[in-house]
Amino acid sequence: MTLVRVTKVFNNNAVLGVDPVIGERVLLGTGIGFGVKPGDPVDPAKIGKTFVPTRGTPAERIARLLTDLPPEDLDLTGEVLADVQDVLGAQAAEQVLLPLADHLSFALRRMREGAPPIEYPLQWEVPTLYPAEVALARRALGVIERRRGVRLPDEEAVPVALHFVNAQLGTADMSQTVGLTRLLSEAVGVIDADLGTRIDPRSADAARFVTHLRYLIADLRADRGVREPADDQMAAALRAARPREWACAERIAALVGARVGREVGGGEVAFLALHVDRLAAR
Structure with missing residues (x-):
């Protein structure tokens, strides 16, 4: 067992400890912080719960929540x-x-x-x-x-x-998720308006479209690379065969790009057009 040492004492029942293998953890337990100081080893018998700090939920916020929560x-x-x-x-x-x-x-x-x-x-x-x-x-x-x-x-x-x-x-920022929800709703509204139809939100195709958009937006926000089409000819054929659906996908891509502040590439437009085409067929 690796030795966990205290790096910060929040109160008698909560400390910030560092494990040489897995890094920092907020450790909760009765008396775990009593009489200890930074550098002291943590008594493993006193560890009741362990919480991992993140960028959205830093150690100080975790400790504050743990102090206030019954x-x-x-x-x-x-x-x-x-x-x-x-x-x-x-x-x-x-x-x-x-x-x-x-x-x-x-x-x-x-x-x-x-x-x-x-x-x-x-x-x-x-x-x-x-x-x-x-x-x-x-x-x-x-x-x-x-x-x-x-x-x-x-x-x-x-x-x-x-x-x-x-x-x-993988985010702790609720405002981002609220913004995502509003953006998804607007994207669905674009399809309704462009295709003159009403999407059934309970359908499997609608669920797949929303899931695709959720992770596309998350990737754009995190500056992760997005996919390009495996075959440019396939994308060109789709654009020629389904011009209305392709134009709808371009509008959705422009909306998402404007809100997120990153350009949505042509590859993702092709994937969006495939989703729009399935929804149009339904």
Whole structure:
């Protein structure tokens, strides 16, 4: 076992430690920070939970959340994520634990105080664009009801689903996910307007299109390379055979590029045109 040493003491129950193999971790445990100073070894018997700092959730924010969160709400969120981990994935579940616990603790406190439900934005867009994540969010509300005997308002499925989307995209910035949701909704609206049709958001083709756009936008934001078509002749043939669909794909690419601040290449236009063509056929 590698020796973890303290690099910063947040309080008696939380420290920042560094493992020579896996790097920095926020370590939580009763008395883990009592009487220790930077450079001291961490008592492994006192480590209760371990959290990985990220750019979006630095160590100081993790420590602050851990200090403010009731332990029972953190444990409840762990049970919620254990129930949906089969779909969400272990890595995403670990990443979303603290921000989701912070949100659920706030929602439960409002219920205890008798506060009215919050009217969250994107009540239509989120269920339409992220039906799988909304289904997981409703599962989560069911777990909370079974464990606490209270039913959070159905409106809470929207922010919980957005936390799940956040985790899958590997970001801790909720404002980015809200912006992504609005952009996806606009892109779907472009297809509706250009093709004179109404996309069924429950269809498999619509789900594939939205998923493709989600990861295209994430790649553009992260400045990761995007795909080029394997065959320029294929792209040219698609453009000639489906000019309306190609023009629609170009409009979507221009919209995405303008919002993200990066140009969407011709290769991605071809992939978008294939999605638009499938939706037009349906």
